[in-house]
Amino acid sequence: MTTVAVLGADGRTGGAVVEAITDRHDADLAAAVDAEPRPDAQPPIEASDDLATLLADRGVDVLVDFSIPEAIAKAAPVCAEAGVAIVTGTTGLEAHHRATLDAASESVPVLKAANFARGIQVLLQTVETAVRGLPGYDIELTETHHNGKRDAPSGTAETILETIDSERAHETVYGREGIQPREEDEVGVHVRRAGTIRGEHEVMLADNDEVVSLAHRAEDRGVFAAGALDAAAWIDGRDPGWYDFADVVDVEGDR
Numbered sequence: 001m002t003t004v005a006v007l008g009a010d011g012r013t014g015g016a017v018v019e020a021i022t023d024r025h026d027a028d029l030a031a032a033v034d035a036e037p038r039p040d041a042q043p044p045i046e047a048s049d050d051l052a053t054l055l056a057d058r059g060v061d062v063l064v065d066f067s068i069p070e071a072i073a074k075a076a077p078v079c080a081e082a083g084v085a086i087v088t089g090t091t092g093l094e095a096h097h098r099a100t101l102d103a104a105s106e107s108v109p110v111l112k113a114a115n116f117a118r119g120i121q122v123l124l125q126t127v128e129t130a131v132r133g134l135p136g137y138d139i140e141l142t143e144t145h146h147n148g149k150r151d152a153p154s155g156t157a158e159t160i161l162e163t164i165d166s167e168r169a170h171e172t173v174y175g176r177e178g179i180q181p182r183e184e185d186e187v188g189v190h191v192r193r194a195g196t197i198r199g200e201h202e203v204m205l206a207d208n209d210e211v212v213s214l215a216h217r218a219e220d221r222g223v224f225a226a227g228a229l230d231a232a233a234w235i236d237g238r239d240p241g242w243y244d245f246a247d248v249v250d251v252e253g254d255r
């Protein structure tokens, strides 16, 4: 049994993790932590200002984080000191935020993923195959999220761009405006924010009078919660270092 603390527990995704833990046989909730806890929250949510004490007192094995970059950057050294593994889904990190996770990974296992939906692992693999198999096809990437999302483009879009880059060097162009004809080596990135959409990503490859469209749509935040808790159970007891959600999900179907 993996003992989990959730950072950002009063948020959209952290809340889904707290909800999902109840049904798990491999994880239990030691602490639900957020910046400004609501007094009436059930289960109770505790303030994140003394995370060190919470982690130590509750015997936490893994911190599962869906908060903001500043919060996980602050929590990372606390986890390292306490010997608590980190599973983080927070996106929009800048280099100085990542550096704190890098430092923590010297002492504890750290798993960071921009998207804990299992289907995204298959999408990434499929995109890699498509870009390799269709040289010269124009590539455009569109992501759509709810109107409360802070960062753009999404972390998943950035991961998809890295996957494209591994097969084909390109120039990323964020939206287009005015007279801006498409260059041959461009990948266009388009961001939409509306309503309550959980998360959609589409990669389009077009040339040769044909269009290939590869898409993923999350329909419920439960998919992110389930993936993050799978990662928490998987990382518990591992050696210090960096891990990826691809290490947890076997897209070849061996599990």
Ligand SMILES: NC(=O)C1=CN([C@@H]2O[C@H](COP(=O)(O)OP(=O)(O)OC[C@H]3O[C@@H](n4cnc5c(N)ncnc54)[C@H](OP(=O)(O)O)[C@@H]3O)[C@@H](O)[C@H]2O)C=CC1
Pocket (backbone or CB within 6 Å): 007, 008, 009, 010, 011, 012, 013, 014, 033, 034, 035, 036, 048, 066, 067, 068, 070, 071, 088, 089, 090, 091, 092, 113, 114, 115, 116, 117, 151, 155, 224
């Ligand atoms: N990897 C994945 O699969 C997924 C990643 N995400 C990412 O997770 C992050 C959170 O998204 P979402 O749930 O929509 O965002 P929300 O804004 O709904 O939740 C974030 C929560 O973190 C809280 N928070 C802010 N500062 C701190 C702090 N110092 N300590 C503890 N908690 C804090 C916020 O509190 P307050 O509101 O009071 O500021 C809020 O409750 C984003 O970066 C998003 O991109 C989201 C879904 C899936």
Ligand SMILES: O=C(O)C1=N[C@H](C(=O)O)C[C@H](O)C1
Pocket (backbone or CB within 6 Å): 091, 114, 115, 116, 145, 146, 149, 150, 153, 154, 155, 156, 157, 198, 199, 200
């Ligand atoms: O903020 C969200 O909601 C999501 N964020 C992640 C991202 O930035 O890619 C993953 C998912 O799409 C939902």
